[in-house]
Amino acid sequence: MWALRRAANPMRGHTQCIAISGTYFGNLDVPSSNLRDWHHEKDHHISGCCILPKSFSHGPSISANLFIRSRNLSSQAGAKSSDRENDLEDGFSDLEIPPETDKVGQIVSKKDDELISEGETSEEDPDEAADNSLGLSDTESDINVEKESRRKRFTSPLFKILMESPRQTVNSVLDKWVEEGNPLGRGEISIAILNLRKWRFYAKALQFIEWLEAKKPNEPVERDYASHLDLVAKVHGLQRAEKYIDKIPESFRGEVIYRTLLANCVAAVNVTKAEEVFNKIRDLGFPITTFACNQLLLLYKRVDQKKIADVLLMMEKENVKPSLFTYRLLIDTKGRANDISGMEQIIETMKGEGVEPDLVIQAMVAKHYIFGGLNEKAEAALKEMEGDDIMENRAACKALLPLYAALGKADDVGRVWKACEAHPRLEECLAAIEAWGKLGQIENAEVVFENMLKTWKKLSSKYYNALLKVYANHKLLAKGKELAKRMSDYGCKIGPLTWDALVKLHVEAGEVEKADSILQKAAQQNQIKPLYSSYIAILDQYSKRGDIHNAEKIFHRLRQIGYVGRMRQYQSLLQAYINAKTPAYGFRERMKADNMFPNKAVAAQLAAVDAFKKSQISDLLD
Incomplete structure (x- = not known):
């Protein structure tokens, strides 16, 4: 772990420091020996983190007035603003989901495919793991259920009737299901919920789980309550989730319950609440798990990367072993900061611990090499991913297609696609459309899409959106509108991903007001909130124009619908003031009120808008 921490911050040559608020610490009866390993340092900004060293866990309850001081990572991760940061601004959308998690193309029948739509989906939080990282299925029998679920994703009759039933009729449909003598064992329930x-x-x-709690076909266990809690948080928010915990029998309020709440706090980018829950886990005497630490890393990766090294130090002291996801987080953070040597150090440390990079990490590393202009290293990484025989290594194809395209390797894209073309999987088709689009070969992308329609007959809007994005990137507004009409004619349900594609289509064509109108209507007419990236695409355009009024309007909408705690929107709004050559009065105070602290890029922007402020003498002279 020491080597990993050094890789995360090679300039860090001394012990982490801790500062304690004197006002509150004076009331605590904590032996001074507990502080011997934590040295004070002057003139260092105290951040809002409140991770407690283990030595305090046996003493009196420690409030949030204990703060860990933070050191910058050597690369100043996150301090640089670049276009590629937009790619995963919402977090690690591809980090906890293995490349082959979704094999819909192999198992969906023609009838079942019609069930897949964006109708009730919520795409605002791509960080959420698609596997059982919450630990809601951690017994051998539950794991077997999940494996069975992956094989039977659309063959579960219970799941099928739940998908087909409008929400207002779900309870009566379930009552009828039981009356007809259909099975309702734990395995059948698990498959249905996993698929939903x-x-x-x-x-x-959530409606299904509430029905189950009322009917009690099986004796509930802690993981059932945790699953219910997770859904309450996702549907109704953190406040309702906390109230639900009070309803859980005390004997079932274990580590899994609070771990689940912590994950949802992180998904909501609620730093204060996440730290509070993490400390609650310690106060209750539950073990600090790798999952909990990963959640903090994920949170600080988004909001304050200087604190990442603090979490690693805590993991070292607590003897918490890093997982594959821990390494993914650190590698991606270093790669985004263009600290390639730091990224490579972490990979070496990882291998030294006997953990081999998976396809997700290999693809991530190749991507960062490409963005860093290290094409030779990128090609070597892709060849390693590909292996000796691409036909035997189909799992890599989905990642290889867009990466070869990013390198401009049309021949390699064609070669890899040829390995898939005879019997393609849906996700490979998506990757091929993206790859041909990157290469500007629109006709090839269209051919892949039309062949998909012939093979699967009725596709969900997700697959139309892939081609829509290609049209948007190449400013093909007419083709995009025609494709959107085809979606409507085929009865596709339109959701956040389609709105996002339409917004970007109009933005790229210079029709920002139309994009704004589309998004506003979508938000008003539906109960599903649009994607963060949709608002950012419009906000960026208003910022480029120096249109402060409309930029502030979009910024306000982001806050209204719950997109808070993200530095990206502040950067874009500040840029509007800079481009308008107008001072942003009170902006620092606004950020402070939102518990946001400027990174290096934002600090530079704030300095720039400060330069526009009139001095007393300039007021007199004007």
Whole structure:
């Protein structure tokens, strides 16, 4: 772990420091020996983190007035603003989901494919793991259920009737299901809920769980309550989730319950609440798990990367072993900061611990090499991913297609696609459309899409959106509108991903007001909130124009619908003031009120807008 921490911050040569608020610490009866390993340092900004060293866990309750001081990572991760940061601004959308998690193309029948839509999906939180990282299925029997679920995703009759039933009729449909003598064992229930989660039908999954709690076909266990809590948080928010915990029998309020709440706090980017829950886990005497630490890393990766090294130090002291996901987080953070040597150090440390990079990490590393202009290293990484025989290594194809395209390797894209073309999987088709689009070969992308329509007959809007994005990137507004009409004619349900594609289509064509109108209507007419990236695409355009009024309007909408705690929107809004050559009065105070602290890029922007402020003498001279 020491080597990992050094890789995360090679300039860090001394012990982490801790500062204690004197006002509150004076009331605590904590032996001074507990502080011997934690040295004070002057003139260092105290951040809002409140991770407690283990030595305090046996003393009196420690409030949030104990703060860990933070050191910058050597690379100043996150301090640089670049276009590629937009790619995963919402977090690690591809980090906890293995490349082959979704094999819909192999198992969906023609009838079942019609069930897949964006109707009730919620795409605002791509960080959410698609596997059992919450630990809600950690017994051998539950794991077997999940494996069975992956094989039977659309063959579960219970799941099928839940998907087909409108929400207002779900309870009566379930009552009828039981009356007809159909099975309702734990295995059948688990498969249905896992599949509803897979397709982000959270509201319907919550309704199903509430029905189960009322009917009690099986004796509930802690993981059932944790699953219920998770869905309450996703559908109704953190406040309702906390109230639900009070209803859980005390004997079932274990580590899994609070771990689940912590994950949802992180998904909501609620730093204060996440730290509070983490400390609650310690106060209750539960073990600090790798999962809990990973959640903090994920949170600080988004909001304050200087604190990442603090979490690693805590893991070292607590003897918490890093997982594969821990390494993914650190590698991606270093890669985004263009600290390639730091990224490579972490990979070496990882291998030294006997953990081999998976396809997700290999693809991530190749991507960062490409963005860093290290094409030779990128090609070597892709060849390693590909292996000796691409036909034997089909799992890598989905990642290889867009990466070869990013390198401009049309021949390699064609070669890899040829390995898939005879019997393609849906996700490979998506990757091929993206790859041909990157290469500017629009006709090839269209051919892949039309062949998909012939093979699967009726596709969900997700697959239309892939081609829509290609049209948007190449400013093909007419083709995009025609494709959107085809979606409507085929009866596709339109949701956040389609709105996002339409917004970007109009933005790229210079029709920002139309994009704004589309998004506003979508938000008003539906109960599903649009994607963060949709608002950012419009906000960026208003910022480029120096249109402060409309930029502030979009910024306000982001806050209204719950997109808070993200530095990206502040950067874009500040840029509007800079481009308008107008001072942003009170902006620092606004950020402070939102518990946001400027990174290096934002600090530079704040300095720039400060330069526009009139001095007393300039007022007199004007």
